[in-house]
Amino acid sequence: MTRASLDKQPHEVASMFDGVAEKYDLTNDVLSLGQARLWRKEAAKAVAARPGQKVLDLAAGTATSSLPYAATGAYVVPCDFSLGMLREGKKRNPWLPLTAGDATRLPFKDDVFDTVTISFGLRNVQDTDAALRELYRVTKPGGQVVISEFSQPTWAPFRTVYTEYLMRALPPVARAVSSNPDAYVYLAESIREWPDQPALAELLQKAGWGKVAWRNLSGGIVALHRGVKAQ
Template sequence: MTRASLDKQPQEVASMFDDVAAHYDLTNDVLSLGQARLWRKEVARAVDARPAQKILDLAAGTATSSQPFARAGAYVVPCDFSLGMLQVGKARHPWMPFTAGDAMRLPFRDDTFDAVTISFGLRNVQDTSAALAELYRVTKPGGRVVICEFSQPTWAPFRSVYTEYLMRALPPVARAVSSNPDAYVYLAESIRAWPDQPALAGLLQKAGWGRVAWRDLTGGIVALHRGFKAA
């Protein structure tokens, strides 16, 4: 079993997700107390995929997050650097164009996609700014980015309870439902170390994205950030 460290070496992170691929979606549903499905619906609304649009779903894992875009009639490319995740996803959705790719060096041409999105994956990339710049590069002028990521609860008393859950309750629950519970210790540590909502918005702006805004979900446990590439 593999557990990544907070220096987020790409091979370590990919190997960690390979280990949990088979039960990843179920484990997320349990650990999020069912909220993961609600968050995916909000991402789909924010991306607002349309027929014939090209959508990049980065860190797509098994492509559960990609299905709403496909149902909307868009051409969606699920991309991930965990081959284990891609293999599980391909077995479930054999018609989808799964693509292996590193967020810091995407295997796509400039100005390819109408929208790019990443859910709960940006936090695992070694260089956040490089990933945001790559997403900008492969987006068409006028296109949009939607990022769904764990963030910082906005109400201080709830933030304390949430942090306690992450570090004390999450690892024992993960041991009961996950094939690699140590991976969820990394998950808790990486959430605590992640920038808050305004800081991530600032990184998006530095990467070139305009009209950057965010919306909190579940009291700020998760935040949706959106930005646009100049037309």
């Protein structure tokens, strides 16, 4: 089984996710102690999709995250570069337009989507700046980006406990429920190395996004960042 390294070579990351696709959603629910569902609900509230809108759900995996947007009547495009994830998603939701695509070279025209969103996938992209610029490119003027990603707990004592959980407790739990537990060692390491909330906000601004703000979930374990493309 493939385990990606922190230089995030695209073929390694895609292959790693191919190998965990079947049990990915179940494993996330177990490892997050059920919080993953809450985080998806909060992301859906932030997106606030409406009938007729076009929503790009990047790093959609099996398209679990796309279902709330489709339920509003919006036209949602689940996009991922793991063909294994997309195949699993197509089995479960054959009516969705699942699309293969690289976050740094999206297969869409300029100014297409009302909202672009990515949940727990941005930190797995090799070039974060390029991905944020691509998201900006395919968003309509006045449209928004919503990013849900692991971040840094705001209370220092809890941050220490959380880091210990990631590196010590997560791998044995992953061994019990995942088809590729080594993948979750990489995922834990990638969370620990990821920029904190202000640093990600700065990257968004650098890519051109305005009105950048964030909201912490679960004490900062996850942060929801938002930005708007100028009219």
